[in-house]
Amino acid sequence: MTEQSLNLAEGETVIKLDKMNKWYGEFHVLKDIDLNVTRGERIVICGPSGSGKSTMIRCINHLEEHQAGTIIVNGTPLTNDLKNIEYVRRNVGMCFQHFNLFPHLTVLQNCCLAPIWVKHTPKREAEEIAMRYLERVKIPEQALKYPGQLSGGQQQRVAIARSLCMNPSIMLFDEPTSALDPEMVREVLDVMVELAEEGMTMLCVTHEMGFAKQVADRVIFMDRGEIIEQNNPHDFFENPISDRTKLFLSQIL
Numbered sequence: 001m002t003e004q005s006l007n008l009a010e011g012e013t014v015i016k017l018d019k020m021n022k023w024y025g026e027f028h029v030l031k032d033i034d035l036n037v038t039r040g041e042r043i044v045i046c047g048p049s050g051s052g053k054s055t056m057i058r059c060i061n062h063l064e065e066h067q068a069g070t071i072i073v074n075g076t077p078l079t080n081d082l083k084n085i086e087y088v089r090r091n092v093g094m095c096f097q098h099f100n101l102f103p104h105l106t107v108l109q110n111c112c113l114a115p116i117w118v119k120h121t122p123k124r125e126a127e128e129i130a131m132r133y134l135e136r137v138k139i140p141e142q143a144l145k146y147p148g149q150l151s152g153g154q155q156q157r158v159a160i161a162r163s164l165c166m167n168p169s170i171m172l173f174d175e176p177t178s179a180l181d182p183e184m185v186r187e188v189l190d191v192m193v194e195l196a197e198e199g200m201t202m203l204c205v206t207h208e209m210g211f212a213k214q215v216a217d218r219v220i221f222m223d224r225g226e227i228i229e230q231n232n233p234h235d236f237f238e239n240p241i242s243d244r245t246k247l248f249l250s251q252i253l
């Protein structure tokens with residue numbers, strides 16, 4: 001793949017799932033998922049626990065393998081071809097609920113690891129880039145500390161900065177605020193809002209409906225392995241169609 005595929009025009013499809021299915025053994029976890037995401041689009045995915053949100057997100061950067069249908073990211077189909085998987089992983093950043101920072105490395109080392117080892121960026125340049133992103137998430141002064149010395153909100157901002165150091169064209173978030181103490185949720189959401197305003201293509205699994213209303217172009221509701229409905233935030237929250245969506249919203253709002 002060349003750099004060309006990164007310069008897709010706005011409005012162009014960057015993620016396409018077509019009749020995508022996944023099983024865990026006998027259990028049919030994702031059923032005929034169709035999804036088109038265009039460049040710069042901000043999507044919030046919600047739904048009950050166990051509905052397949054994490055699995056779908058993880059299939060998009062091949063942390064999980066799908067068994068039927070297609071997933072195409074930035075024009076590259078996700079098959080078992082390692083080259084394709086590596087290309088997609090380089091271009092798709094991911095933030096998890098539990099940060100997944102390396103505890104024995106400093107914040108700065110966490111941020112430099114992938115650029116140095118995957119992209120072969122020279123160490124000094126990687127450190128400069130890392131400091132730039134740590135400034136953007138407003139914790140440059142924590143660069144030489146270890147993750148364990150930081151609050152949960154700070155650790156999650158490090159995790160976001162670390163992803164951004166790889167210069168991804170798409171960011172996936174899987175409940176990035178749900179392990180945080182309430183007073184730390186806002187500082188992480190603020191970073192995500194800024195990213196959204198800068199035009200990053202984002203898929204966010206979250207139950208932060210304020211965030212959905214503020215930045216989402218589209219809200220997707222999943223239940224039992226299916227996309228039940230999707231709409232712009234206004235119509236999604238004001239006029240949900242399916243009874244399952246109505247029930248879900250009545251429980252979380």
Ligand code: ADP
Nearest residue numbers: 024027029047048049050051052053054055056
């Ligand atoms: P959500 O993120 O919406 O809570 P998940 O994608 O984590 O849902 O899980 C969807 C379903 O798949 C759940 O029933 C869960 O128990 C099951 N599941 C998730 N991961 C695995 C796995 N590695 N092996 C078997 N079943 C799994």
Ligand code: MG
Nearest residue numbers: 053054055175
């Ligand atoms: Mg999940």
